Amino acid sequence: MTSPQESPQDHRRRAVVTGASSGIGAATVRTLRASGWDVVGVARRAERLVALDRETGSASFAADLSNEADVAALAEHVARTGAVHALVHVAGGARGTDRVEDGDPADWRWMFEANVLSAQLVTAALLPLLRSGIEDGGHADTLYVTSTAAQTAYPGGAGYNAAKAGEAMLVHALRLELNGEPIRVTEVAPGMVHTEEFTLNRLGGDSVTAEKVYEGVEHPLIADDVADVIAYALNAPGHVNLDLVTMRPVAQSAQHLLARGRLRPRG
Numbered sequence: 001m002t003s004p005q006e007s008p009q010d011h012r013r014r015a016v017v018t019g020a021s022s023g024i025g026a027a028t029v030r031t032l033r034a035s036g037w038d039v040v041g042v043a044r045r046a047e048r049l050v051a052l053d054r055e056t057g058s059a060s061f062a063a064d065l066s067n068e069a070d071v072a073a074l075a076e077h078v079a080r081t082g083a084v085h086a087l088v089h090v091a092g093g094a095r096g097t098d099r100v101e102d103g104d105p106a107d108w109r110w111m112f113e114a115n116v117l118s119a120q121l122v123t124a125a126l127l128p129l130l131r132s133g134i135e136d137g138g139h140a141d142t143l144y145v146t147s148t149a150a151q152t153a154y155p156g157g158a159g160y161n162a163a164k165a166g167e168a169m170l171v172h173a174l175r176l177e178l179n180g181e182p183i184r185v186t187e188v189a190p191g192m193v194h195t196e197e198f199t200l201n202r203l204g205g206d207s208v209t210a211e212k213v214y215e216g217v218e219h220p221l222i223a224d225d226v227a228d229v230i231a232y233a234l235n236a237p238g239h240v241n242l243d244l245v246t247m248r249p250v251a252q253s254a255q256h257l258l259a260r261g262r263l264r265p266r267g
Contacts, residue, residue: 014038014082014133015141015234016074018065018122019090020058021048023195024145027223028088029058031231040078042122043091065091065118075125083133086141086234087126091118092167094149096204097156111163119144119167123174130183139182139238143230144171148191148246152255175243184241186233191248191255194220216260220249 015032019025020041026048029041033056041049041060049060061077063070078084092115095107123142130140149157150164168187175185194214214220226247233242251259 012036012038013085013234014040015086015088016040016042016078016084016122016126017088017090018042018118019092019145020052020060021045023090024190024193024223024226025090026052027227028090028230030056031224031227032088032234033058035231035235037086037234038082040081040084042074065122066113068121071121071125074122075129078126079129084126084129085133085139086143087122087130088141088143088145088230088234089119089122090145091122092145092163094157094160094163096159098159099156100158103159108159108162111159112166115163116166116170119170123170127183131181134182139184141184141186141234142174143184143186143188143233144168145226145230146171146187146189148189148248148255150189151246154255182238184233184238186242187244188226188229188233189244189246190221190226191246191252192217192220192258193223193226195223217249217251217258218261218263219251221247 015037017025017028017032017039020029021043025041025043029039029052032039039058041052041058042063042065043049044062044064046062049062052058053060059081061074063074065071093111095110096104098104130142134140144167146168147164149161150168153161171185171187178185192214229245229247233245236242251263
């Protein structure tokens with residue numbers, strides 16, 4: 001996807017990207033840096049952030065975004081080191097594929113904290129800084145990566161469905177609450193994305209079963225595809241808001257309808 005034309009001022013914009021240690025978050029850091037953004041990558045795994053900084057020139061900060069003290073420290077760090085113009089919240093995840101009646105409360109609690117509570121904490125902490133950044137940037141951005149799981153339930157997905165739907169409702173409410181301010185609120189909801197960790201973590205480290213999820217699917221999305229859409233949304237003219245972008249591989253027509261095997265015309 002080709003990004004809109006950027007002005008010299010756009011190249012001095014700074015984004016905070018959460019979930020930056022792997023997958024979509026790390027890809028977003030790389031893509032934004034390539035299009036001229038300064039980036040603060042945020043995740044718990046400091047060693048991965050250090051490697052990403054060396055690779056891309058980002059300036060990362062290690063934090064657990066479900067921990068209020070860590071989020072406060074992040075906000076203090078960002079305020080001390082310069083203006084911020086965008087929050088890209090990618091952090092989150094899934095645990096387990098249990099039915100509702102068999103669900104592990106610890107997994108459900110973790111998913112709520114990782115997907116919903118983290119979004120609330122980091123948004124509340126950074127909004128004052130985003131408002132300040134409007135003075136030299138003209139507008140600010142908040143962008144959240146949710147999931148098609150927020151839109152359609154499926155057996156074994158209830159915990160993740162509930163967590164991502166909760167995050168999506170936070171985004172919808174925030175857009176209404178910020179009406180009248182030059183702050184864009186964007187939701188990107190991917191379907192099947194083949195990353196190195198998402199399904200592996202969800203299945204408790206079972207790499208064989210994790211790879212079977214993608215078996216036979218022609219060109220599932222990859223992290224770079226989602227990062228490309230995120231960069232497009234942030235680089236669009238300031239008056240253009242992409243409220244909701246739902247993206248899937250062509251092989252996945254709906255949450256429940258996935259083609260395995262070569263895609264080809266009928267007849």
